[in-house]
Amino acid sequence: MDHRPQAWGRPRDDVFGPYDPSYLQTTGPKTATQQPIVTGTSVIAIKFKDGVVMAADNLASYGSLARFTDVKRLHPFLGHTIVGFGGDVSDMQYLTRHLNELAIDEAYDHEAASAQSGGGSHLNAANLHKYLSKLMYRRRNSFDPLWNAILVAGFDSQGKPFLGSVDLRGTAFTSPSLATGFGAMLAQPIMRKYAATEGDTENMTRDEAVRVVKECMKVLFYRDARSLDRYSLAVVTKDGVELSEDEQLEQQSWAFAERIRGYGTQTVPSLSGSETISALLALYP
Amino acid sequence: MFRNNYDNDSVTFSPQGRIFQVEYAAEAVKQGSVVNPKPAQRRRTLVLPKKLFPIDEHVGIAIAGLTSDARVLSNFMKQQCLGHRLTYGRSMPVRTLVDLIGSKAQINTQHYGKRPYGVGLLIAGVDEHGPHLFEFQPSGMTEEMIAFAIGARSQMARTYLEKHLDKFADCSRDELIRHGLRALKESLVQDRELTIDNTSVGVVGIKEQGEDGAAAKIEPFRVYDGQDVAEWIESVSDERGAEGEGMEVDS
C-alpha cells in the first residue's frame, strides 16, 4: 500500500492499474482572446486646417453575417475629442464605458481646478491617445488584448488639430490622415493624395476634408464586403464635435462592377449554356 | 490634577467634538522654521531656510514640521506626478495632486494605530489653469491661498502678506521674490538677519507669453540658494526700520 500523501484518495494502482493523470493536464498555455467575434470594419479620418473629420460605417458583422446595422462606432469624449473604433464590438463597448468613467473623473478634477480660472482645458485628444496607447499596450502584454484599432481625433495642448491611432498591440502613431482595417489599404492612398503632409492639411478646408472622407467611404463600400452604405460622420473643431450618425452614401455607381468577373448574378449573354459550362471549366480546371 | 483623557489617539472625539491628536500634530508644524511663499498672477515664489523640495517640473513644496514625514509625502507626490505624465502626457493639475495628499492624510486621522502627519506643506505649482499656491495641514485640510506662511513665528509673515495682498497679482518676478523675503524677515527672531546660508528661494511660474500668441511656457520649479539669492537678500536688507508705508519701493 502506498502511504505517500500524493497517493491519498487515488484508486489503488495494484487493483486498478497505474493512474492516468493525462486528462488533468491542460494542453498549452492559458489563452484569452484569440480572435474578435462581432466586428466593425474601417475607421478613417483626415485633418484639415481647423480640425479633423472622421467616419465609420454603422455595421457590426458576425463573421460574414451583417449582424447589426445601426451600430455607432464614433464616440465623442469630453466635448472636443472623437474616438473611432474598428475591430471587436464588445471590446469597443468595454472601452466606451471605461472612457465614460474617465470623463466623469476628469470632470471632478476640472470642477475643482477651474473654480476660479473659469475654464482651462480638459484632457485633450493627445492626452487620451497617450492614455489609450498605454492601456492597449498593457493589455497586449498580459496576453489579453482588446481587439480594436482605434483612431483618436481632436486637439493637442497647443490647440493644433490632432489625429492618432492605436491598435490591439499598443502600436501608436499620428499622421495627417489615418485609416484602420481595409481602409488602410483602400482609403489611405486616396487621402494621402490630398493630404500627404502636415503642411497640406493646413491648407485643406473643412468642406474639402468632408468630401474626401465621403469619397473614401464610397470606395470602401464598393470594395469591402463587410461594409455598409450607412455611416457616421464626425467633424471636430474648436467649437466642439458635430456628429451625424445616420449618413447615407450618395451617388453610388456600380458600373465598374460589370467588368469584374464573378460579380453578383452575372450572366454573359453571348455564351450558350454548354459554352458557359466549358468556360467555367476552363476557369476552374 | 486634570488629565485630558481624549488626546491619546486620533480616533477619539473630545466632548466638544475636537480631535486632540490632530491638533497636536498641527503643533509640530509650528516647530518648523518659517516658510512663506507668495504668489502673483504669473508666478508662485517660495522662500525659506533649507526646506524646499522640487516635486515635478511644474510643482515644488516647502515644508514645516517633521522632515521625515515631509519626505514620505514628497516622494508620494513625485510618483503621482510622474505616473500622470507617463499615462496622459501632461503635467498633473496641482489641485488634483493636493487633493491626493489631503485624502492620504485624512485616513491617518480616522484609524486607530495611525498618527497624523506632523508636517505642514505649502505647495506651489503651475498648470493649465495658471499658478497656484496651496496650504496642506496634518488634518488633511488643503486650501488654495493667494499667499501664505507656515511654521514657527509665521504669524508675523502672514501679517505682512495680508498687508500687501493686493499687490501680488501685478508683481514682477523679482518684486514678488522681494515680498517673500520681506515677509520672511518679519518672522526672524531678534537680531537675526537673512543670509545666503539660511535662505532659499523657490520659484515656479509662467514665462511671459510670446507675441505670436504661442501657448505660454512654464518656468520650471527651481530652488535658489547660496550666492544665487545674495542679490535678492541684499536688495531687501537695507530696509530694516523702514517698515510700513516706507516700503512702497516696489510699486
Place this chain on the structure above:
Amino acid sequence: MTSIGTGYDLANSIFSPDGRNFQVEYALKAVENGGTSIGIRCKEGVVLAVEKIITSKLLKPGANKRIATVDRHIGIAFSGMIPDGRHFIDRARDEARAWRDTFKTPITTADLASRMGGYMQAYTLYQSVRPFGITTIIAGYDSPEDERVDGEVGRGPSCGAGGKVAGKTHGGPYLYMIEPSGLYWGYYGAATGKGRQAAKAELEKLDLQGDSLTLEQAVKEAARIIYVAHDDSKDKDFELEMTWISGPDGPTKGLHQEVPKALREEAERLAKKALEDDDEEEAKEEKKDDDKMEE
C-alpha cells in the same frame, strides 16, 4: 455633560448603561461648529448652499469649493470636519463608479444615500475608527427619461413591449441628509451646521411639498436662508457657495452644476436686502414697543 468621567465616552462603539454611543454624539458636536449647509428640494430640482467661513484673508476667494459632484447628476454638501467631508465624497464617487460598473447605469440618489448611510454607520461600529465628524446633504436628480445603457451601441427592436407601463413616471429630484450615526432620511428641505436652527425655521415657512416654488426661487430662498443663518451667529465674513440640479428640461439639463454667477449674485443681493428690511421692521417694532411703554 454628566457622562464625562464615567469612561463610556472614551472609545467609539461603546454603549453607555443608558444605551448611548457618546463618541457619535461628540462627532455631532464637530458638525455643530461647522459652517451651515442647506438643501432645498422643489418640483423642478434641488438646490444646495453652504456658508463658508473665511478663516484667513489669504485664502484665494472662490477657489476652495465645498460642494462636490458625484457622477454627473448628484451633489454633496456637508458641514463639519472638511477633510472628513472630502473623504466621504471620494467614497461616494467610488460607490457611483462601482454602481456603473455593475449595472451600466447611473446610481440613483436613493441608492447612493443608502450606500453612504451604511458607510457612515460602519464607522460607529468599531473601536479602531472614529465616526465621521460631518453631516452630509445629498441632492440629486434621477433621470426621468429612458437612458441608454453605458456602452450600448445601436437600438433594440423598434416594436414589441419594452417593459413600459403607461402613465408611470420615473426619476425626479431627491434630497437626503446623513448624520454621523449613519441615520438618514429624505427631506424637502434640510439644514445642518452652526446655523441649522435658524435655517430650519426658515425652511419650514416655505411651501416645499406643493409645486409653487420654482427652482430659481429656491436658489434665492437658499441664499437668503444662508444669510439669515449666518446673521444669527454674527460670525466672521463668509462666502456663499451654491449648486443646483434640474431635470433634463431645466437649466442644468439633469447635471449637478454651480449656480451661474449672475444668478448667485442676484440671489445674494436679494438676501442682503431681505435682511436689511427685516432689521428695519424689527427696529420699528421695538420703537412701537418703546412708545407703548412710555404711554
